[in-house]
Amino acid sequence: MTATGNAEGFGASVKRKEDQRFLTGKGNYTDDINRRGQSYAHFVRSPHAHARIRGIDASAALAMPGVLTVLTGQDVAADKLGGLICGWTIHSKDGSPMKAPAHPILALDEVRFVGDHVAVVIAETASQAKDAAEAVAVDYDVLPAVVSTADAAKPGSPLVHADVPSNLCYQWELGDKAATEAAFKNAAHIVSLDLVNNRLIPNPMEPRAAVGDYDSGTGTFTLFTTSQNPHLARLVLSAFVGIAPEHKLRVVAPDVGGGFGSKIFIYSEEAVCVWAAKKVDRPVKWTSDRSEAFLSDAHGRDHVSHAELAVDAEGRFLGLHVRTTAAMGAYLHTFSAAVPTYLYGTLLAGQYTTPAIYVEVDAVFTNTAPVDAYRGAGRPEATYLLERIVECAARDLGKDPAELRRLNFIRKFPYATPVALEYDVGDFDASMDRALELAEYSTFPARKAEAARRGKLRGIGFSAYIEACGLAPSRVAGALGAGVGLFESAQVRFNPTGNVQVFTGCHSHGQGHETTYAQLVSEHLGVSLDNIEIIHGDTAQVQYGLGTYGSRSGSVGGSAIIKAADKIIAKGRKIVAYRMEASVDDIEFKAGVFKVAGTDKQMTIAEVAFNAYVPHNYPLEELEPGLDENAFYDPQNFTFPSGTHICEVEIDPETGVTQIVKFTAVDDFGRIINPMIVHGQVHGGIAQGIGQAMLEGCHYDEETGQLITGSFMDYCMPRADDLPNFTIDATETACTHNPIGVKGCGEAGAIGSPPAVINAVTDAIGIRHMDMPATPERVWRAIQSTRLPRAAE
Amino acid sequence: MSSITISMSVNGKAVTAAAEPRTLLVEFLRETLKLTGTHVGCDTSQCGACVVHVDGKSVKSCTMLAATAEGAAITTIEGLAKDGELHPMQAAFREHHGLQCGFCTPGMVMSAVDLVSRHPNPDEHTVREQLEGNICRCTGYHNIVKAVIAGAAAMRS
Ligand code: FES
Ligand code: FES
Numbered sequence: 001m002t003a004t005g006n007a008e009g010f011g012a013s014v015k016r017k018e019d020q021r022f023l024t025g026k027g028n029y030t031d032d033i034n035r036r037g038q039s040y041a042h043f044v045r046s047p048h049a050h051a052r053i054r055g056i057d058a059s060a061a062l063a064m065p066g067v068l069t070v071l072t073g074q075d076v077a078a079d080k081l082g083g084l085i086c087g088w089t090i091h092s093k094d095g096s097p098m099k100a101p102a103h104p105i106l107a108l109d110e111v112r113f114v115g116d117h118v119a120v121v122i123a124e125t126a127s128q129a130k131d132a133a134e135a136v137a138v139d140y141d142v143l144p145a146v147v148s149t150a151d152a153a154k155p156g157s158p159l160v161h162a163d164v165p166s167n168l169c170y171q172w173e174l175g176d177k178a179a180t181e182a183a184f185k186n187a188a189h190i191v192s193l194d195l196v197n198n199r200l201i202p203n204p205m206e207p208r209a210a211v212g213d214y215d216s217g218t219g220t221f222t223l224f225t226t227s228q229n230p231h232l233a234r235l236v237l238s239a240f241v242g243i244a245p246e247h248k249l250r251v252v253a254p255d256v257g258g259g260f261g262s263k264i265f266i267y268s269e270e271a272v273c274v275w276a277a278k279k280v281d282r283p284v285k286w287t288s289d290r291s292e293a294f295l296s297d298a299h300g301r302d303h304v305s306h307a308e309l310a311v312d313a314e315g316r317f318l319g320l321h322v323r324t325t326a327a328m329g330a331y332l333h334t335f336s337a338a339v340p341t342y343l344y345g346t347l348l349a350g351q352y353t354t355p356a357i358y359v360e361v362d363a364v365f366t367n368t369a370p371v372d373a374y375r376g377a378g379r380p381e382a383t384y385l386l387e388r389i390v391e392c393a394a395r396d397l398g399k400d401p402a403e404l405r406r407l408n409f410i411r412k413f414p415y416a417t418p419v420a421l422e423y424d425v426g427d428f429d430a431s432m433d434r435a436l437e438l439a440e441y442s443t444f445p446a447r448k449a450e451a452a453r454r455g456k457l458r459g460i461g462f463s464a465y466i467e468a469c470g471l472a473p474s475r476v477a478g479a480l481g482a483g484v485g486l487f488e489s490a491q492v493r494f495n496p497t498g499n500v501q502v503f504t505g506c507h508s509h510g511q512g513h514e515t516t517y518a519q520l521v522s523e524h525l526g527v528s529l530d531n532i533e534i535i536h537g538d539t540a541q542v543q544y545g546l547g548t549y550g551s552r553s554g555s556v557g558g559s560a561i562i563k564a565a566d567k568i569i570a571k572g573r574k575i576v577a578y579r580m581e582a583s584v585d586d587i588e589f590k591a592g593v594f595k596v597a598g599t600d601k602q603m604t605i606a607e608v609a610f611n612a613y614v615p616h617n618y619p620l621e622e623l624e625p626g627l628d629e630n631a632f633y634d635p636q637n638f639t640f641p642s643g644t645h646i647c648e649v650e651i652d653p654e655t656g657v658t659q660i661v662k663f664t665a666v667d668d669f670g671r672i673i674n675p676m677i678v679h680g681q682v683h684g685g686i687a688q689g690i691g692q693a694m695l696e697g698c699h700y701d702e703e704t705g706q707l708i709t710g711s712f713m714d715y716c717m718p719r720a721d722d723l724p725n726f727t728i729d730a731t732e733t734a735c736t737h738n739p740i741g742v743k744g745c746g747e748a749g750a751i752g753s754p755p756a757v758i759n760a761v762t763d764a765i766g767i768r769h770m771d772m773p774a775t776p777e778r779v780w781r782a783i784q785s786t787r788l789p790r791a792a793e
Numbered sequence: 794m795s796s797i798t799i800s801m802s803v804n805g806k807a808v809t810a811a812a813e814p815r816t817l818l819v820e821f822l823r824e825t826l827k828l829t830g831t832h833v834g835c836d837t838s839q840c841g842a843c844v845v846h847v848d849g850k851s852v853k854s855c856t857m858l859a860a861t862a863e864g865a866a867i868t869t870i871e872g873l874a875k876d877g878e879l880h881p882m883q884a885a886f887r888e889h890h891g892l893q894c895g896f897c898t899p900g901m902v903m904s905a906v907d908l909v910s911r912h913p914n915p916d917e918h919t920v921r922e923q924l925e926g927n928i929c930r931c932t933g934y935h936n937i938v939k940a941v942i943a944g945a946a947a948m949r950s
Contacts, residue, residue, distance in 0.1 A: 025831070027895050723921075
């Protein structure tokens with residue numbers, strides 16, 4: 001039961017409304033959609049990391065059964081279509097804008113990564129399209145390629161784009177360089193660390209898909225696609241690619257099987273499907289197979305960094321200097337430029353009072369798939385670097401890692417960091433205390449000793465993270481280079497019979513919005529959950545929206561819904577005042593009932609809705625009929641979830657096999673609407689974080705640029721038997737600047753967990769650092785390296 | 794390409810349809826019979842999104858030709874609930890929040906039902922090992938494991 005007495009409202013672990021359809025096979029994912037007369041697309045992709053296209057001969061393919069057409073970059077150019085864009089412009093230290101080379105939807109004269117889009121075959125059936133794609137003869141002039149992030153800017157490296165010197169997209173900086181240099185002069189200790197944040201492939205379980213359709217009768221295009229933000233897809237396809245004006249392009253993102261960032265972006269394939277639908281005058285469907293997903297979905301992370309932390313004699317952090325090289329891949333992607341800058345450098349204060357921070361980021365092009373936001377997007381990279389170097393500091397100084405962190409915790413809020421953020425609220429001691437208790441930290445030495453008696457190495461590792469969600473406000477983001485607004489919209493519509501439809505510009509692809517948002521509305525308007533329907537993912541139904549990413553749906557999308565619901569209440573009070581012949585100021589609203597204060601006169605919100613739609617006795621002179629309100633909400637600030645993760649591992653030194661024996665996460669997400677769903681988000685995030693730390697890593701062959709980890713047999717996804725049960729708890733400081741106190745929980749698991757794992761593994765082995773993933777082979781080698789000197793004795 | 798005629802029973806109903814000889818069982822179910830509850834998550838038989846029951850045993854339907862299933866009795870996720878009542882395993886997934894995006898879910902539930910037929914009273918370790926062939930990217934498996942153990946208990950009673 002919640003504060004308002006609503007058993008389905010805020011804080012209730014209500015079972016999900018969407019589960020019935022998913023559990024019975026009635027979900028409606030993009031590949032489940034079939035249109036009358038549908039044809040099928042298959043893409044011809046580059047087998048080379050870098051090559052000039054001398055010519056394309058499609059004649060054999062065109063002669064094959066069922067083939068309708070073969071389209072290439074020349075056709076795209078002939079139709080004067082634009083290319084894909086990066087929606088965020090970063091400026092270099094010297095003030096120059098980033099280099100943003102053209103990104104055509106089908107390559108024009110050069111291919112720049114294995115999997116780059118060369119041509120599309122459209123045929124009657126999927127297998128005919130696939131067979132014919134094999135017969136498209138592309139004459140390539142193979143060029144030298146660079147795939148190494150660390151080497152990309154080195155003299156002599158092949159250029160990914162001939163007009164981008166040294167492959168440098170931008171050279172960005174943030175923070176006070178002079179103050180940071182001064183801090184290092186006064187340091188008692190300088191802790192330094194080189195680390196790699198391993199490249200990851202997101203791999204939502206549903207591969208991307210698109211169905212493009214064109215209605216020549218109305219001149220309207222429809223695109224069904226696996227998108228986290230259909231309105232943004234429409235905006236880019238309309239304003240930049242130039243497929244159709246916005247009002248003639250409908251984008252539908254139906255049930256989407258996970259995204260984790262990789263479905264935020266606007267890709268070539270969906271643009272081609274909707275464009276080609278008009279050319280062949282048939283619906284065109286494309287469904288990625290997993291191999292294509294590995295090659296062409298945007299990848300994540302891929303940083304190479306050097307960091308130095310200046311520390312005083314007591315262990316207080318004085319300054320942090322970070323130099324990072326971040327891979328962009330072959331082309332700038334939808335949000336890629338923002339990820340290693342404003343979503344990374346800004347997070348380097350972490351939970352600590354470090355007064356001076358200076359970060360430099362060089363973004364480089366490489367002949368690899370584009371890199372963009374993946375669950376956490378920049379914040380996992382910042383957290384990994386910071387929590388690793390803090391751990392190294394504790395070890396170098398011989399301090400307890402929990403105590404060293406505490407010594408440096410921020411305790412006064414609001415707190416302005418030296419890297420441009422203002423934390424509104426937090427209580428880092430609370431989450432640390434609770435995590436230490438749940439992880440039974442005080443008795444760890446006994447467990448370590450017991451493991452040692454069994455010949456096992458046991459280690460424990462911490463991560464005290466903070467992250468920034470609900471990217472905002474639009475004004476600030478715009479000043480920093482964002483090309484879009486970062487508000488969210490909502491519409492709350494009562495029907496005459498009193499049930500409610502809520503339209504949101506956020507999109508659910510696993511997060512459970514149909515339940516969580518319904519709970520919010522139920523609590524706020526006193527309508528039962530069964531009478532509330534959440535509608536999302538269709539530009540023809542939802543007025544506008546910016547979609548779901550950056551853990552924004554609760555704090556930004558939820559706040560927009562509350563704002564619209566408040567307008568409903570305000571109108572309802574006027575209607576009731578008229579009906580009851582009372583003053584508006586005397587009308588109270590609580591739990592779905594309007595009352596005239598101090599009387600027993602009342603009307604339910606359903607009665608008010610009926611009156612609004614059947615306005616026979618209604619203030620028509622002053623008030624429009626209907627009960628349907630729209631709101632746009634632009635946040636005042638980011639929200640700042642934080643917490644402590646503690647990982648305990650046990651390693652078999654003979655095999656290097658590492659087992660996570662306990663993983664504890666205590667997070668402060670502000671107020672929580674549905675604890676069951678929030679815990680689920682944390683579990684999933686931690687699983688991806690542990691995946692990064694122990695299993696996953698994308699590799700390209702350095703010589704040929706071929707993707708080596710191109711299937712689930714080569715790229716190690718976390719499976720059920722790789723993971724433990726998780727110990728989860730929450731502390732709460734409510735967000736101060738949105739109406740519901742919510743901060744966001746979708747990414748925290750993937751942000752907090754990787755350093756906790758590596759800190760535990762290195763603690764167990766007794767080494768300072770190891771790059772992710774800590775595979776059995778790497779762990780075994782590391783153990784051997786610690787033993788060598790003794791073997792030589 | 795020439796087509797062949799394939800007959801089988803799907804969710805208790807006899808079906809006969811023409812298909813290319815190379816048609817996979819999952820394609821036959823999804824494309825020919827329009828039973829889109831069974832999903833395709835990979836092309837290397839790794840993910841388990843496509844698991845159905847063939848004569849009572851779980852099979853990755855992306856790994857079997859439709860023609861090989863000639864005469865077999867197939868159960869898909871659409872055939873699990875009876876008379877509008879969720880199967881106890883489906884109900885357990887809902888109760889324990891064992892699904893998020895729902896994409897792995899049909900295969901996960903079908904695998905879980907088969908798991909219970911072989912291990913009526915599975916512990917956490919057994920469930921984790923037995924689900925090795927089903928990848929979920931959303932849940933971290935924690936709640937799936939809970940759901941399968943609870944579903945097994947409900948299936949016993
Ligand atoms: S689709 Fe069958 S195992 Fe992945
Ligand atoms: S629920 Fe999304 S993959 Fe399992």
